[in-house]
Amino acid sequence: MKHARVVFQDVIHQAIETDDGHLKLDNGQIVSEEEVVWLPPVQPRTVFALGLNYADHAKELAFQAPTEPLVFLKGPNTFIGHRGQTYRPAEATNMHYECELAVVIGRSGTNIKQEDAYDYVAGYTVANDYAIRDYLENYYRPNLKVKNRDNCTPIGPWLVDAKDIEDPMNLTLRTYVNGKVTQEGTTKDMIFSIPHLIEYLSSFMTLNKNDIILTGTPEGLVDTKVGDEVITEIEGVGRLVNTIISEKQFLRTESENAIFSQ
Template sequence: MKLLRYGPKGDEKPGLLDPEGRVRDLSGYIPDVESAYLGKESLARLKSLDWRALPAPAAAPVRLAPVVADTGKFICVGLNYSDHAAESGMAVPVEPVLFMKATSAIAGANDAVVLPRDSVKSDWEVELGVVIGTRARYVEEADALDYVAGYCVVNDVSEREYQLERGGQWDKGKGCDTFGPVGPWLVTADEVPDPQDLDLWLEVNGRRYQQGSTRTMVFTVAQLVSYISRFMTLHPGDIISTGTPPGVGLGQKPDPVYLRAGDVMRLGITGLGEQRQTVHAWNAELLDA
């Protein structure tokens, strides 16, 4: 099942993508795609619905919103692909490197990416997103995937100067507004039999920069869910972004390549859909639209 949210900011509706590729409205069954409806029983009830009987919007939705309405934590894993660590000039970690993206960074899959003021080194990162469905605290690795509601595409947009050259931790380069597109939909875990066998890719202006596979992750999804649950309780709706394969702008040779206004990013993961974002210079009106 592919759950989604559609509509303008502040007026989103819950929906699903039917097998024919059309959006169906779930407003008659749930108020939104939110934490209270991500548990196994709730998802099973939604999956049992006859999608043919669900209403479809009169016109194709103009906007696909972030896939979860009330994400409480947006947790990221750094350097989780050894070849990306190498291109970044950093050692492969012996334990997962964790940092946070602000929830205010969350955006729809095709929303504008707005560069912060004075940005000079904004970069892209296609990543597998893991959405928690059941509260997880000190869970065993063998059971960890049972706590996952589903998966989605994440673009972990990153301002490298803020991240690496301005002191402190990575958060300030990761949490800028619009720097966390998620979606286009949440693919429930039953449709992803092996999260360690997914291909990821990203293009900028039609050029393929990233091409990788979750098979090469240093720490698997199960390992990450178990590990993170030792340090904080994971709640339904929390998103874990699991790291990026090589090919980011920072790692381009002989010179890094960074995002500029007018650039177009397109990215996707096998079975989880695609995103497309146009990059804009700082514009507060775009953030508030």
């Protein structure tokens, strides 16, 4: 089953997808995709993001592929929903999309073995973890400023139940910019598999319900510009739409929202 979180008529609802592609809200009402504001399908707790988890992507960036998972954390303000807007910093010269399979943890666990790892997965969603390469410092301090800006990580539209994805390590990923395919890869090319990552992370800390693991992106990165529509798609999981706006537009919107909320 596909689950979503949306705002309809100023109220947050849980929703599921109907057979004809509409949304059924938790009050029983049926609405269209265009009638709602999409939120991230779960409220993230700790979010782990993988750097260089596809060998072809590491080569693309002229980095050596890691021999141990290269993990950094992401704050909650980075996440926005389907059909959201992400701003391009005025000084940026390289703003890359990153289509990633997001693994949502379903229950707490520590010292989880690889053979048991999928028992702790609630489901999967699509993430587009934009990277501003201009901010990249070095291999060892790579991604705080690169990956933690407000609204820089669209996620959704759906949380797909784990039982509905037969093999998460064999899914096709694609990115489209303004309708053109610019990235294509497969999760089977991950350096560190989902079970490996769950075992690794849980070996030194507790994984909790609604923690999320962003598993990395394959090669095929393209600089995105203001006005671009970027669609990140993962086989069986969903199709996530996002639009790039200018920093000026973003700051104006934030200012207007602050005034409205007073």
